[in-house]
Amino acid sequence: MDEQEEIGRVVRVISHNEFEAEMEVEAGDVVRVGELIAVVTSIYQEEPEYIKYLGNLEKEEMRTFLPDITEGKKIARCVVVCMNDLSEAKKSPRIGDEVVKVDDVFLRNLHFSGDEFRIPYLIPLLQKCKDVSIARILLSRLMEVIPEEKELISVILAEIEYSIMRGVEL
Amino acid sequence: MQTDRLEGCLMAQINKFRQFVDSYRTKLEDMRHEAIPEISSIEFFELEDKEKWYLKTLDGIRAVGVDGSQIMPLREIGIPVGAVQVAKVVVVHGRGSSHLRHYSAFVPMEDNVDLRRFQMEAETLMEEMDGKSWLFFDGSFIPTFSAELSDVLRRKYLDVMSSLLKKSEETETPLIGYVDRSYAKDLARTTGSGISDAFLLSEMKMMTYTEPFLSPRKEVGDICFFYMRLTPSFPVRVEYPPWMRDNHIMVARIIAAECMLGSTRGYPYILERAHAHAVISNEERRAFMKVIGSRGVSFKWMSKRR
Numbered sequence: 001m002d003e004q005e006e007i008g009r010v011v012r013v014i015s016h017n018e019f020e021a022e023m024e025v026e027a028g029d030v031v032r033v034g035e036l037i038a039v040v041t042s043i044y045q046e047e048p049e050y051i052k053y054l055g056n057l058e059k060e061e062m063r064t065f066l067p068d069i070t071e072g073k074k075i076a077r078c079v080v081v082c083m084n085d086l087s088e089a090k091k092s093p094r095i096g097d098e099v100v101k102v103d104d105v106f107l108r109n110l111h112f113s114g115d116e117f118r119i120p121y122l123i124p125l126l127q128k129c130k131d132v133s134i135a136r137i138l139l140s141r142l143m144e145v146i147p148e149e150k151e152l153i154s155v156i157l158a159e160i161e162y163s164i165m166r167g168v169e170l
Numbered sequence: 171m172q173t174d175r176l177e178g179c180l181m182a183q184i185n186k187f188r189q190f191v192d193s194y195r196t197k198l199e200d201m202r203h204e205a206i207p208e209i210s211s212i213e214f215f216e217l218e219d220k221e222k223w224y225l226k227t228l229d230g231i232r233a234v235g236v237d238g239s240q241i242m243p244l245r246e247i248g249i250p251v252g253a254v255q256v257a258k259v260v261v262v263h264g265r266g267s268s269h270l271r272h273y274s275a276f277v278p279m280e281d282n283v284d285l286r287r288f289q290m291e292a293e294t295l296m297e298e299m300d301g302k303s304w305l306f307f308d309g310s311f312i313p314t315f316s317a318e319l320s321d322v323l324r325r326k327y328l329d330v331m332s333s334l335l336k337k338s339e340e341t342e343t344p345l346i347g348y349v350d351r352s353y354a355k356d357l358a359r360t361t362g363s364g365i366s367d368a369f370l371l372s373e374m375k376m377m378t379y380t381e382p383f384l385s386p387r388k389e390v391g392d393i394c395f396f397y398m399r400l401t402p403s404f405p406v407r408v409e410y411p412p413w414m415r416d417n418h419i420m421v422a423r424i425i426a427a428e429c430m431l432g433s434t435r436g437y438p439y440i441l442e443r444a445h446a447h448a449v450i451s452n453e454e455r456r457a458f459m460k461v462i463g464s465r466g467v468s469f470k471w472m473s474k475r476r
Contacts, residue, residue: 049446052433057225065225065431068261068268068443095457 006101008076016092017080017128021099025076028137030107032100033093037110037121038078039138041129048072079128081121086113104145111142117149122156132164201365202372208361213381214374215419217400217426224427229264232303233428235440236294237448238287241455243279251276252283253458256290257447259440260298263431270447282323285330292334299343304424306441310354311335311347311409312387331390339413346425348438352407356385356395368404371397379408379422382415398422400429401436 008023010033019038025031029040049069050062057065078099080089093099102110111117119142126135139157143150176183218227238256254275261268273294277286295305311334313327338345357367371380379398387393392412399405414421431439450458 053431056431057222061222061225064266065228065263066261066439067266068259068270095453 008099010093010095010097010099011073011075013093013095014077017089019078019080019093021076021078022073023076023099023101024074025101026137027131028134028141029076030102030110030138030141031076031078032084032102032106033080033097035084036080036089036091036093037082037084037102038080038093038099039125039129039134040076041079041131041134042077044075044077046073046075079125081125084110084113086110086118086120107141108145111146117146117152119153119156126160132160135160198365198369201363202370205358205361205363205365205370208363209357209370212357214378215381215422216375217377217379217423219377224430225264227423227427228431230262231264231424232260232262233306233438233440234295234298234303235259235306235308235438235442235444236291237308237441237444238291239448239450240277240283240287241450241458242283243277244459250279252279253277253450254283254287254290255448255450256287256294257444258294258298259443259447260303261440261443272447285323285326288327289330292330295345296334296337299337299341299345301342304344305338305346306428306438306444307345307347308350308441308445309347310349310352310407311390311393311411312354312385313389328389335390335393335411338411342413344414344417344421344424345411346421346438347409348425348441349407349409350437351404354385354395354407356387357383359386367397368407371399371405374399374405376400376402377426379426382418384412385409394418396422398426400426401434403436406436 006024008021008025008031010019011022012020014020019033021031021033023031025040025043027040027043031038031040049072050066053062053066053069062069076099080093082089111119122135125138126132129135136157139153139160143153146153176186180187217223236256236258238254240255241253243250243252254277256273258271258273259268260270271294273290275286275290277283291307295307298305311331313331315324315327335345337343352368353366354368355364355366358365358370361370363370374380374397376399380396382394382396385393385395393409394412394415395407395409396418397405397407408422408425410421425438428438428440429435432442434442
């Protein structure tokens, strides 16, 4: 199923493989910045500008009289995982670069960039992002987009969850 | 040749500079006191002070604020092109509706960046002249030109300004020029004083405004202006085309109400928002320069960098 293309902009570069973008996405989504592929690892809302007006007006008055400032910007923190041929990322995004949420067709084609199905970025992603739910969301989506590899992906997911559980003292 | 040159660098003259400023201020104060009797006939009006009167005043008003910023061509580092960014914010107060648009342009070194910015701001305002909206422009409609500006550029400025004012009248769309810190001397000159109007009126009561006046400067035809004091700082100058004069009280109330919504209460909310969106941040400037790249850095300029 094709999704509507969500487009945002890089607003902050944190390191060579981490950046923040202003756009409407969810944690676990995959985005593209030029040739770079990145995974959204967290979302936060920037402090809304209305903070400086709070003393004067009630919330409802602000919503109707100052409608342009009631929402803070939604910021997606992203980790670069690979290039668009699944090779290792060799560059960094720049402020102002366009960020596009990739659709199912792109995601499927990406994982068949070689002759066979591959997820070479998974271990680096797990190393960079300690929140295992991000990998779970990503793998669950891959299972939907690439149903013929569902069994393999579910084994990988089970392995990840098992290794996490081993690290937890019960 | 006798000059007022001082021995030593500027930072070594701070005490002398302070003394100079103090004596200059005293001189201005004396001039103001002399001129005050000459303006005793000016009529002042008080603004409403009921709680949140400004929300009632603005309810249903469609306000449009336009502001711009620019990057000048950087000759020293070999970037021969400047850029302009204009932001337009539209808010329908009390209805929860708003939108924001940005426009930008590239300006080669042989063109004038300030003029291009002004043209874009005027163009953007004119698009919103629908006979219903209240349009806010950050600055005066009566330009003051530097001596270096060529006649051709002056003419271009005046033509754009005249078109803006003419269209406001034709479409009956209220157009406000808000001058936060004005050094105009239109009133003060009538008293024979050399001080600014804002300084002359610096003791007018808070939350009051003056009657409208016609500016004696006619470069763009007739312009009405008045002064309004909303904060302990100097009064602000407001200008509008003469066709709005019959609605002076409503004009002053709407502008004051816009200011009450602003974070400082001394500057219209809609211009505050347009300004916030128009600003090209230092980060963006750096990114812009980096992307463009430089060719032919001036070594004279480099040698002066600290």
